[in-house]
Structures are given as C-alpha cells and as structure tokens.
Amino acid sequence: MKNRLKVLRAERDWSQADLADRLEVSRQTVNALETGKYDPSLPLAFKIARLFGQPIETIFQDEA
Amino acid sequence: MTLASKFPKNRAVRALVFAAVGAPVGYLVGKYLAGLEDAGVWSAPDLGWSDALAIVLALLLLGAGVITMIVSANRKALGRQIDPEGGRPATSAQASFYAQNGGVLALAGLMMATPVVVRAVFDPVPPLIASAAMIGLVALFLVQTASSISVWIGSDELMRRATAEISALTFVILQGALFLWAAGEKLGLLPVLTLWDAVSVMMTAYLIIAGVVIWRRGLA
Numbered sequence: 274m275k276n277r278l279k280v281l282r283a284e285r286d287w288s289q290a291d292l293a294d295r296l297e298v299s300r301q302t303v304n305a306l307e308t309g310k311y312d313p314s315l316p317l318a319f320k321i322a323r324l325f326g327q328p329i330e331t332i333f334q335d336e337a
Numbered sequence: 338m339t340l341a342s343k344f345p346k347n348r349a350v351r352a353l354v355f356a357a358v359g360a361p362v363g364y365l366v367g368k369y370l371a372g373l374e375d376a377g378v379w380s381a382p383d384l385g386w387s388d389a390l391a392i393v394l395a396l397l398l399l400g401a402g403v404i405t406m407i408v409s410a411n412r413k414a415l416g417r418q419i420d421p422e423g424g425r426p427a428t429s430a431q432a433s434f435y436a437q438n439g440g441v442l443a444l445a446g447l448m449m450a451t452p453v454v455v456r457a458v459f460d461p462v463p464p465l466i467a468s469a470a471m472i473g474l475v476a477l478f479l480v481q482t483a484s485s486i487s488v489w490i491g492s493d494e495l496m497r498r499a500t501a502e503i504s505a506l507t508f509v510i511l512q513g514a515l516f517l518w519a520a521g522e523k524l525g526l527l528p529v530l531t532l533w534d535a536v537s538v539m540m541t542a543y544l545i546i547a548g549v550v551i552w553r554r555g556l557a
Contacts, residue, residue: 288420288422288423289420289422289423290419290420298493298494299419299493299495299496300419300420301555301556302493302495302496304555305495305555305556308555310553311495311498311554311555314494317494
C-alpha cells in the first residue's frame with residue numbers, strides 16, 4: 274500500500290520523531306509506514322487521517 | 338569532535354568495522370586459551386554441541402541486554418539510538434521501556450546459561466545444588482515472563498505485530514521440524530535428541546527468525 278505520510282509530514286516540517294509523538298507510536302513505526310514496510314491498523318490509519326485532517330483514502334492508496 | 342561523531346553512521350559499515358576488529362581479537366583470545374589448555378593451566382569444560390550453542394546464545398542475549406540497559410541509562414545516548422537524525426534526549430518512559438527490554442534479554446541469557454554452567458562447575462551436580470539452581474531458574478522465569486508481558490503492554494502496534502510474526506513463524510517452522518525429527522528418531526533413522534538439544538535449537542531458530550522479521554519491518 275502506498276501512502277503520502279512523508280509528504281504530509283514534510284509539509285508541516287515535522288521530523289519522524291515529531292509525528293511518532295503525535296501518533297503515540299515509535300519513530301521506527303513511522304519510518305516503517307513511510308517506507309511501505311508496514312501497513313497500519315485501522316485505528317492507527319484513522320488517527321493519522323484525523324491528525325492530518327484528510328480522509329484515509331487520500332493518505333493511503335491501494336496499489337492493486 | 339567526539340569519538341561517536343567520527344564513527345561510521347552506516348550500519349553495514351559499522352558491522353564490517355566490528356567484524357574486522359572482532360575476528361582477529363577472537364582468534365587471538367582463542368589461541369591464547371588453547372595455549373593455556375595445552376600448558377595444563379586451564380581445561381575447557383567438555384560441552385556437548387547443544388551446551389556450546391546455549392552458551393553462545395546466552396552470551397549474545399546477556400551482551401545485548403547489558404548494552405541496552407547501559408545505553409538506556411543515558412538519555413542522550415538513547416535518544417541518538419532512537420532518533421539518529423533528531424538526536425533529542427529520550428523521555429523517561431522511553432528510557433524505562435528500553436531498560437526493561439534490556440532486562441528481559443539479559444534474564445533470558447542468564448536462564449540459558451545457568452543449567453550449563455552449573456553442570457560444568459559441579460559434575461555430577463549434588464541434589465541440593467540442582468534444587469537451588471532450579472528454584473533460582475523458576476524465579477528468574479517468573480520475573481522474565483512478567484517483564485515480557487510488561488514490554489508487550491508498553492509496545493506500539495508494529496512491535497506487537499513483529500513479536501506475533503516471530504512467534505508464529507517460529508512455531509510453524511519448528512513444529513514441522515520437530516515432527517520430522519521425532520518421526521525419523523522413532524524409525525531409528527536419526528539420532529536421539531534431548532529436550533535441552535531441542536531448546537537450544539528452538540532458541541537459535543527464534544533469534545534468527547527475530548532478526549529476519551526485525552530487518553524486514555525496518556526495526557533494525
């Protein structure tokens with residue numbers, strides 16, 4: 274699954290650690306999400322969507 | 338400029354530097370110990386393959402655990418490990434989480450080493466010493482289990498996912514291997530294994546699988 278996390282984070286000038294703090298996950302988790310090594314659970318995806326104020330489908334796109 | 342800033346940042350380069358330094362040091366220490374044994378100053382305990390494997394695993398776990406605990410005692414150093422780019426000091430919650438992680442690893446190493454060391458020191462092991470060691474092991478096991486549960490509770494979803502994947506993969510691979518070995522043993526085709534042999538193999542497989550999953554998930 275592709276996502277725009279890195280772009281959205283960069284637009285706000287946040288580091289991975291800043292985003293991790295806001296999402297209450299580890300920096301490694303943010304890194305794994307951004308590099309596509311891990312797809313978030315639904316609760317975390319909703320949390321990300323709320324944080325950036327955008328619908329989930331504009332942040333995460335199915336590659337199929 | 339500090340020593341840390343001079344050190345290569347790339348993990349692969351760092352691993353190669355450690356290997357380049359560690360290999361000759363290990364060779365020289367081994368050669369020195371072999372020389373002492375030849376001179377009759379010292380004799381290496383007669384360990385079976387699973388005992389030797391258990392000691393290697395125990396040293397790895399103990400080493401990793403102690404290093405993690407030492408790093409977590411220094412919030413700045415821990416902060417650099419958690420976030421190499423940001424480099425801000427770790428929070429007290431992070432320090433406590435990593436210290437607990439280190440403790441879990443160190444306790445696992447201690448538990449792995451204890452039966453082998455007790456057998457190597459007291460051979461044959463007197464019943465009183467065996468009972469004392471076993472009581473100590475049960476106590477360590479309870480503390481380690483409680484700490485592992487606490488680490489699980491404090492982990493985020495990726496860490497929990499990785500732990501679940503490692504456990505599932507280890508079970509699937511080892512239950513198949515255990516069945517095939519047991520069948521071969523029953524048919525008289527394969528040598529008989531002890532439970533200690535099986536535990537040493539299981540822990541080795543667990544650590545290898547953990548390494549692969551952690552690398553694949555970008556947690557390394």
